[in-house]
Amino acid sequence: MTDVPRAVDRLDDLVSLDTGEIDRTIFSDQEIFDLEMKNIFGRAWLFLCHDTQIPKRGDFFEAPMGSDNVLVVRQRDGSIRAFLNTCSHRGNAVCRAEEGNVRNFMCTYHGWTFGLDGELVGVPGKSIFYKDKLDLSKHPLRKVAQLDTYRGFVFATFDETAPPLEDYLGATGRLGLDMIAERGDMEAVPGVQKFTVHTNWKFTVDNVFDYYHPQITHMSAFSVGLIPAPPDDFVEGGAKSDTGANLEVPFLPTDLHNFVVVGEYGHAISGPDQESLEVTAGTEPFAWRHKPEVEARLGRHGGRVAGHPHIFPSTWVTTNAQLSLRVPRSPDVTEIWWFSFRDRNSSADEQAASLDSQIHFFGPAGMLEQEDGENWAQSTLQTKGLKSREIPQLLKMGLGTSEVVKEDGLAFMDAPINEHAQLWTYHAWREWLRNPSWEELRERTIPRDRY
Known part of the structure; x- marks a missing residue:
């Protein structure tokens, strides 16, 4: 039995700039999706929120980064940090709300509590159950590798080696x-x-x-005036009727x-x-x-x-x-x-x-x-x-x-x-x-x- 090539080994067959053809399997293959999460969303600068969504100290916004969720938090000094929304103890989310204002984040599983800066500041029974041997400084919320803003738009990346945000945006x-x-x-x-x-x-x-699609897909939007209708000099195209006359669909903006x-x-x-x-x-x-x-x-x-x-x-x-x-x-x-x-x-x-x-x-x-x-x-x-x-x-x-x-x-x-x-x-x-x-x-x- 011949082994099926891995997706990473057949990338040249999936996309061709020269022929303009794309292999359809890239839209439903689980292996490809997993590669995307690792090699694209695990490295790229990703948009999180706008800084006007977290204007005050303690304001937070939960944002996706690939398969992860992060908390974007306005710090007491006015800066912005972002952490994975997962407790360093047993993995529970430390915040269930999508946005809001807090003094700290407390995990609802065992009560481990983290400051706005992500540092672990409270553990129930620290003295009794851990005999004061648990080093809180070693178990903060996991930070993103880099965070920066461009004109109020907040971005982050998990890759410490990624170029600066403005260089990435170009x-x-x-x-x-x-x-x-x-x-x-x-x-x-x-x-x-x-x-x-x-x-x-x-x-x-x-x-x-x-x-190319609006004239067909959005005909209803044209009909109710949501989108301005094409001008009179746009030509009709597409199929012809049995008599050879152009049908009344679609408008093709050739010019x-x-x-x-x-x-x-x-x-x-x-x-x-x-x-x-x-x-x-x-x-x-x-x-x-x-x-x-x-x-x-x-x-x-x-x-x-x-x-x-x-x-x-x-x-x-x-x-x-x-x-x-x-x-x-x-x-x-x-x-x-x-x-x-x-x-x-x-x-x-x-x-x-x-x-x-x-x-x-x-x-x-x-x-x-x-x-x-x-x-x-x-x-x-x-x-x-x-x-x-x-x-x-x-x-x-x-x-x-x-x-x-x-x-x-x-x-x-x-x-x-x-x-x-x-x-x-x-x-x-x-x-x-x-x-x-x-x-x-x-x-x-x-x-x-x-x-």
Whole structure:
């Protein structure tokens, strides 16, 4: 009997930048999922929360880091630390709440108590049961390896050797977060929307960059006016009727101008450039960008971004001041978290209108994500079929036709609707799974000259 090759030994067969084909098994294979937890989520800088969610001493927020949960805690000196939410005694969670304010954390199993700094400060029966021989200093809560912030966004990594956060984000990742930070004096709206979809997490990432699907998937959103309808000069495409006439579906925006940015470590941005989107959405949603100081900070090319930034591996920034985490729970279950942001200086009416828009676009009450979720779940299900999983995923749109321009620290492409960012993400995913050194990983994810 021939041994089945391990996933790590067949990575070159799973993703091809040259053919634009992806092996479907990457969406349902348990071995691959376990490798992702170790080599991607166990090493990458991961978004935890926004610093406005923990403004006071003793404020905490529980956040996922791969298969682990950590407590992000505002310290008495104003700094921020993060610890694994697991007692150093017998492993019970030391905190059951998702966020709040505390003086300390006490495990409900045996009462071991930890300070805001994670140090073990109290053990019931320390003198009687342990004969004062238990060294409390050796059993603190386990800290993350590194924690840092960029413009209020808190990130952490389990890897002591990871590059500094700003280096990891690079120009592409920083630009993505700037799309929220530059809107004003931003703060997180209280409450995080959380729900679960029976899908592999990579399908939710893939969809971030997909501007080929809205005309079909979101026809209901067009019909009720949630999304502006395509302009009259968009052409109808797809199937023809028996008479040879074009059917009334779908609208294909053949002249929609896309702006794609790809960056080291797998970060990417893709979607319409600002000028193209203003044709359908108008200029009002982009009014904040037209301030001279904002235009200067975003830069000549950054100011064109009107698509979706994504920070590898699982943080999505929307054009509507929202940030989403896609939290892998198993190969076919993903928990989705939505953070919404508002400008402190905007009026109550403006804040209410913004929140209403955010809620109805994405999240459990979002029309768009409800429709997307059905596609993701069905796509994941088909990767489990004995024969269905043999059919490769196709990412061939615009393959090999786009020149990459490298200016101002960005590597970008101007092209019609394409799948460059999706394919770039899977390429980077493959390189992460090889578990190279950070220097090698960066070298392997430097954008080439054509896609």
